[in-house]
Amino acid sequence: MTTPRTPRKFLAWNGVSLQVPRSWDSAEFRAFALQVAGRDGQGLDLRWRRTREDFDLRAHLARLAQALGPGASVDQDPGVLPPGWASPREGDAARGSLWPFTWRGADGGGLGAVLHRPDTGLTATARFILPGPAREDDAATALAVLDSLDDHPPDGPVPWAAFGIAAVVPGGLELRSFSFTPGHFRLALAAPHTGCDLVLDRLGPADALLDHRTLAQYADIFYGALGAPAGFFAEAPAPPGPDGEPRTDPDTVHGAGFLGAPLLARLLRRPWPRARRGRMWRTGIGAVLLGAFMRAPRDADLEPFEAICRDYALDRP
Template sequence: MTALAQTSAPRFAWAGFSLHIPAGWNPVALEKDFVRFEDGGGPRLECRWQPTEGAYRLERHLSKAASQMKRAAAFRTDGVELPALFLDALQRLEEHGFTAKPFAWTDAAGEAANPGALLHHAESGIAVIIRAFPRAEADEDTELADALATARCHPRNADRLWSVFGVRVWLPGTLYLKTFSFKPGHFRMEFLNSRRVHLVLERLGPAQFALKGSSLEEWAAGFFKSINLRSARSSQGPDGWSVLEKPWPRGFFGAVSRRLPGILRAQRYRLGLRLADQETKILTVRMEGPAPLPDGAFEKICESYEVV
């Protein structure tokens, strides 16, 4: 176990990929399948990942990655000496089910060969290409290697952690990220699955400016204009969550309603509301679609959704 994993270093987790990040590192570039971490001195680590199917040959995919990267950077897979700390981090990853193929890459300036690696995690069916940005200071190289050694990939057949920018939640692995936005005062992540379940998580704050003296339910009626909350059924959820919903019909009637054309199908939803972080933030979980997530899934999402 690395020093980072043994401490309270925050864990970045996104779309099936995660790692502990040192203090001062921030995900300054974030896409559905990519992250670049930087600190006050510039880039530290880039990671891009994708699902794989069937037999996966590292050598073949490394050659493909090399051809793509050569457009912007020199790329070599042999004949280059890589930092011992970086190679040690790859060896530690192999103890957690990864296979690794290291390479060296050089930026457009061509000043130095930087370490990189193509990783494959067979259990989760995910491949990751890593580009590292080492520093001259030995302690910063140790920090980089320790962070890399904590990288993990997570399969879709289990719940996955999502943790970024101070919010954290566990979601079913069957959900796919559709869109996301992290603007000051308003974070939003939107997910779908094959059953067309539509799940949206939001974090808003400061809460007092959003609420303006109103209750959470009153605020929600104005904020969620696409759903009619006036006829919603209200209940108390787990851990201080308030739940407003128009439930899905069950059994035979539920099956019939899901087959109706969209224009005839009544809108069904479940909306969770909670004040968090000493009541300075508003957390919301909204589920819509022809059919809900399995029983208990919505409650588990609400229980795990928090400001950290």
């Protein structure tokens, strides 16, 4: 089967990444699931989890059929699969085991595959939605998406690419929440064993948000709820001018400091994220604000902050 050469975009979410056709522009995300679809009805429902339990393919497919509703079917018969569609593989050390299937349920039908990697505990179920009988080019598109599926376990850097942003964070930071409202996307992560937490924000339009305030004043207010006191943010240094005088960059502000624990936290001896670091900057021809704010009990736990900010950017397909 020939893999179609169609424009692609990169998605990365909570430990997995893949490339999908750029025309698949309608996406929905959950903690361990994503759905993406194009206007022609073709799309993907991807769900995954990590577990160290023994994997039972038959039980997994039975649960999938049950979740699809009454009368649904999941079929592994090679005779019903399109030619060249995702040949089964068992025990591949690098990519895990993969089992293809066809499915039919209340919301239509299509192709699918289960991927399992015992070394990382990943089990992913990719269910491709096809608007009609599986044509060769539809099957080829689905196969190209499936081949691009990659695993990013928490023992290494984890990429994120969605909602117009791209980031790379340490694997020990787990997803806690995310929100998307007009003009604001926030990704919140935390490391439960160290008490460290991180938020990444994308905001716009910048001029409307700032109004008559400086970027430093706005950042103080915006991150005040996370413990940034007034005056926490200041303009970042910029290269010296022609006269050699030091300058600052009004489009990039940062802050670092410590906040003492409240009395109740001290009495109960609860861990308190006393160390704080933050940054906010204009990007996208100045129309968008990106922000990062990180807290931890120890200053040493904030060491990845500079690399996180360096890799945090608008996602340009």
